[in-house]
Amino acid sequence: MKLYKLSPSPYVRKVHVMLIETGLIDGVELISGANSPMDPDPELTALNPLGKIPALVRDDGGTLYDSRVICRYLDAKAGAGFYPESRIWEVLTLEATADGMLDAALTMVYEGRFREPEKQSEDWVEAQWLKVARALDALEARWMSHLAGPVDAGQIALGCALGYLDLRHEARGWRNGHPELSAWYARFADRASMQETAPQG
Template identity: 55%
Template sequence: MQLFSASASPFARKCRVVLIETGQDDVEVRDVTANPLGGDAELNAANPSGKIPALLRDEGPALYDSRVITRFLDDRAGSNLYPQSRLWEVLALEANGDAIMEAALGITYEKRLRPENLWWPEWFDAQWTKIARSLDALESRSMPLLEGPVNMGQIGVGCALGYLDLRHDDRNWRDGRDILAKWEAAFSERPAMVATKP
């Protein structure tokens, strides 16, 4: 199997973290170019939307969308990153992490793909408001879900916070979120997080 990935993509990083956490070293990770304005032809053939990650399986069609791939990899390894006893909470936590990534990526693409004179400041502010609300929700009501054995919600949030550090460190997401910042500092030391840090 092959995982189409990019080192800076937080969505692909989720999948790479799962591979390491579950010991699936038989999956080849391939860096490809993805871009909303075009991208790698092989990636586009695997995933019609042209987005990463995409997982080429030895048998069966390619899988895409990070949440589909992580569920597949978790099932393949029998690793219980989606524990049945907390399934809905873990899925919601993972969705919160994905929402942070989507909004942060929206800001990144606006800055990368449009000339500076066409940047839309209101767009930046609206996307950051979504991120801030999500971070505040994590700080105020989701910390119990971030504790305990590693699960996919924790991985998703960890990758989202790492992406904020990579692309939006000037926004200082840690300000006023001491509990979440302390959790992130510890979680980022997991070997899988260290190995996949962009």
């Protein structure tokens, strides 16, 4: 298999963590490239018409994209149980919550990186952060018992999302008011898969 990636994408990191956790990492060629929403890589768009990473080329030549699709495929391929049937809806909802946080956090970055200064909207940026803040509050209030259970795909997604908040929005101080979530993340970030995939910038 081949994984098309770009560091420090948190969606790529999620797939990379899943590869390590499932033991499939040694069977995958990691291919780095240059890609942006304004200038997608032609090689990548040939594999994924949306021009987004990650994209996983399977051994049979087919390509999967969207980190949730890829992670579900890798888990099924390895029989690893990161999407346990007994908790499947909770796992999928947690994964969707984490990815929604990432969507909002990335939109904030893109607003400053790809729009001309005179077209940037602080109100838009703050509206995106409110999505993140509401998700953090919900996680602290309602998800800690799930996070205390066995590691699953939702937890992997959340760990990568919180890591991205540290990387790009550290000044927002997401840990404030979320002591249990902060303590969970400190433990989860110590996993070998998270340490190995920690973004460098």
